[in-house]
Amino acid sequence: LAKTTQPISMDSYEGQEVNITCSHNNIATNDYITWYQQFPSQGPRFIIQGYKTKVTNEVASLFIPADRKSSTLSLPRVSLSDTAVYYCLVAPDTGRRALTFGSGTRLQVQP
């Protein structure tokens, strides 16, 4: 399974755009990139998933360069409620899709 590396923590202010970059140098051809969000005392919540280029939904955008060795989660105009831990995961296309979670990035949004 491809290992992921992301910053341990980030700070931002309300209204700003936040970009969290994750590196996954050993990503395999059939691997997808998935991001989850976790609030304290809750289970993780799926945010977005992509394979290449750019994916956008109502919550976030995911940018994946051509070599797919990294990805960037972009959160537009964060609010205090976006304070959470964000996990970048690489999931194989075949077999089980159990997710390997690293330590994640702890985002703290200040007023």
Add this chain to the structure above:
Amino acid sequence: GAGVSQSPSNKVTEKGKDVELRCDPISGHTALYWYRQRLGQGLEFLIYFQGNSAPDKSGLPSDRFSAERTGESVSTLTIQRTQQEDSAVYLCASSLGGDSYEQYFGPGTRLTVT
């Protein structure tokens, strides 16, 4: 609709006792996962059920851990002869299976072994 539910929400047990944790997945979800999360850390995969296929038990840390699933519904995770290092939050997730990577997590069971 109803999400994934887990019970109990909190469990305190003495070292050496057995515990059973329950997960009710979302109806229609064929895939079910158990994870463990120690304080301040990411999730560790424990076991995966997909339909009627043999479960993937590759993440179970020892033979004290076991899990069962009845068809495509309820699952129970059993920890025998609990140890203090078993203290963690145990999270269950379900998904549609197939090509879906989106997993829906329950609130977890916080297990404390004294």
